[in-house]
Amino acid sequence: MIQNIVAMDMVASPARMIESPALDYQTLAPLLIMFGGACVALLLDAFVRRPARAIVQLVSVFAVLIATMGMLIANWVDGRFAVVANGLLAMDKPTYVAQGALIVFTALCMILFSTRHARRLKTIPESERTEHSEIYVLALFSLFGMMLFAAATNLLMLFVALEVMSLPLYVLSGLALYRRRLSQEASLKYFLLGVLAAAIMLYGIVMLYAATGNFTFAGIAEQSSHTDKPALLVLGVVFVVIGLLFKIGAVPFHSWVPDVYQGAPTPVTAFMAICTKLAAVAALARVLTVAVPLNESQWEVVIVVLAIISMLFGALLTMTQTDVKRLIAYSSITHAGFIMTALVGAHQGLLKVGSLEFSVVSSVLIYLAAYGLATIGAFAIVTVVRRESGEEATAISAWEGIGRQHPWLGAAFALYFLSFAGIPLTAGFIGKFTVFAVPWLAGYSWLVVVALLVSALAAYAYVRMIIVMFFKRPNVTTVVAKPGAAVSIVVVITAILTVLMGILPGPVLGLANSLGGFLM
Numbered sequence: 001m002i003q004n005i006v007a008m009d010m011v012a013s014p015a016r017m018i019e020s021p022a023l024d025y026q027t028l029a030p031l032l033i034m035f036g037g038a039c040v041a042l043l044l045d046a047f048v049r050r051p052a053r054a055i056v057q058l059v060s061v062f063a064v065l066i067a068t069m070g071m072l073i074a075n076w077v078d079g080r081f082a083v084v085a086n087g088l089l090a091m092d093k094p095t096y097v098a099q100g101a102l103i104v105f106t107a108l109c110m111i112l113f114s115t116r117h118a119r120r121l122k123t124i125p126e127s128e129r130t131e132h133s134e135i136y137v138l139a140l141f142s143l144f145g146m147m148l149f150a151a152a153t154n155l156l157m158l159f160v161a162l163e164v165m166s167l168p169l170y171v172l173s174g175l176a177l178y179r180r181r182l183s184q185e186a187s188l189k190y191f192l193l194g195v196l197a198a199a200i201m202l203y204g205i206v207m208l209y210a211a212t213g214n215f216t217f218a219g220i221a222e223q224s225s226h227t228d229k230p231a232l233l234v235l236g237v238v239f240v241v242i243g244l245l246f247k248i249g250a251v252p253f254h255s256w257v258p259d260v261y262q263g264a265p266t267p268v269t270a271f272m273a274i275c276t277k278l279a280a281v282a283a284l285a286r287v288l289t290v291a292v293p294l295n296e297s298q299w300e301v302v303i304v305v306l307a308i309i310s311m312l313f314g315a316l317l318t319m320t321q322t323d324v325k326r327l328i329a330y331s332s333i334t335h336a337g338f339i340m341t342a343l344v345g346a347h348q349g350l351l352k353v354g355s356l357e358f359s360v361v362s363s364v365l366i367y368l369a370a371y372g373l374a375t376i377g378a379f380a381i382v383t384v385v386r387r388e389s390g391e392e393a394t395a396i397s398a399w400e401g402i403g404r405q406h407p408w409l410g411a412a413f414a415l416y417f418l419s420f421a422g423i424p425l426t427a428g429f430i431g432k433f434t435v436f437a438v439p440w441l442a443g444y445s446w447l448v449v450v451a452l453l454v455s456a457l458a459a460y461a462y463v464r465m466i467i468v469m470f471f472k473r474p475n476v477t478t479v480v481a482k483p484g485a486a487v488s489i490v491v492v493i494t495a496i497l498t499v500l501m502g503i504l505p506g507p508v509l510g511l512a513n514s515l516g517g518f519l520m
Helices: 004-012 027-048 050-078 093-113 136-149 153-173 180-212 217-226 230-248 258-264 266-291 296-318 324-348 360-382 408-420 429-439 445-471 485-503 508-512
Strands: 082-084 089-091 350-351 356-359 385-387 476-482
Touching: 004 230, 027 050, 027 136, 027 485, 050 093, 050 136, 089 093, 089 136, 093 136, 093 153, 093 266, 093 360, 093 485, 136 153, 136 266, 153 180, 153 230, 153 266, 180 217, 180 230, 180 258, 217 266, 230 266, 230 324, 258 266, 266 324, 266 360, 296 324, 296 445, 324 360, 324 429, 324 445, 324 485, 350 429, 360 429, 360 485, 408 429, 408 485, 429 445, 429 485
Parallel strands: none
Antiparallel strands: 082 089, 350 356, 385 476
């Protein structure tokens, strides 16, 4: 039935399909490699013996990630930018950059998945320990869905990608070794709310098809001016955007964020915190620049209101948190508001300042790159701060004096929080500069002022955390495990890139200038 509907949609808009082959296997190679690699990982998990399963999975996963990244680079060099698979996917420059960033962040999170700090401490009985090697399989399938999500130019493909991305995350959220009830509660909450958001989005897709007779983004934009059902059209857009905002974690669709961040295993939290948000923002930016049939005076008001509410709500609650993971969770809501400020100028395309060009796509990708480095690095350090029982010590009071006892870990954690705050000479500063440049150049200078004031307000929570680490007496009940190779690699890479991006932003800004817009 779905195939028939898609066929009808292609007939309704043949002009957009002429230039694009139905199945360009080389252009689609990154996605095919990722899917094939996930299937192979599933077989390995079934047939490899348990003692060797984790290391075999880790090696196979990195082989898949390297092969996929290599094909992405090869396609970029060859100039393979096209709408493929009968208009379902757009493999353009923004898509390649988003998919490449997803692969890099996933690779860092995969390294964290391999940590076994808790095993070195006095923990639960040996008979109760489990090696969740299936996390690699689930993460690969989720990454495949995210890559589809960032490239989708058809509402049906967008929904399928949403489910492929989300279902593994629901399972991953419940695999914590400690505080299992809290983890399983987080998984159930994420699942129930995620299903509700997906259902709302599906209703929106049905309404848009009823109003325009199209599933493709470009087809919806073309037919919107001729529809005789404008109310259904507007309602459909709203419902689709709600589904995307849920994944971004913007207010008022944020209620899952703090509980899931706290209850999920920390490496999984790191994976969700950046990869899910990056894929959802890329999809939302494509919808708002290609498919949304509403003019700027209609939908920009909604985006502005949601951005301000998200920023203020996240910043105020970040200041009140007593748990590190919940602090980062509410901080992510604030950052979602910052990202949404760039969406205000989506209709104006490229905005120039001298030799620099800013667009929604390039700005949000730079911001998410900076945010992702700090987020993954911060969660990597969270994995080594534990109580004597082996459970993670996420209460802020448990972090007292850690910076004095372990200056390198403390300095790295402080660097990540300074990047969250957007302090100069960090990646966060460059990210905020590019994101705020878009609304400023689009004529929304007052919104930038509001965002800067909120950013200063949120900085209080980050500075407070630094004070706790360096100016408080050490908490005697806290044990900091010696960082293994996995955590050390992640912390070193993210810290170096956070500094380099802050002091040498030229290459990043140059790449952003070359992105251009989305293919239709």
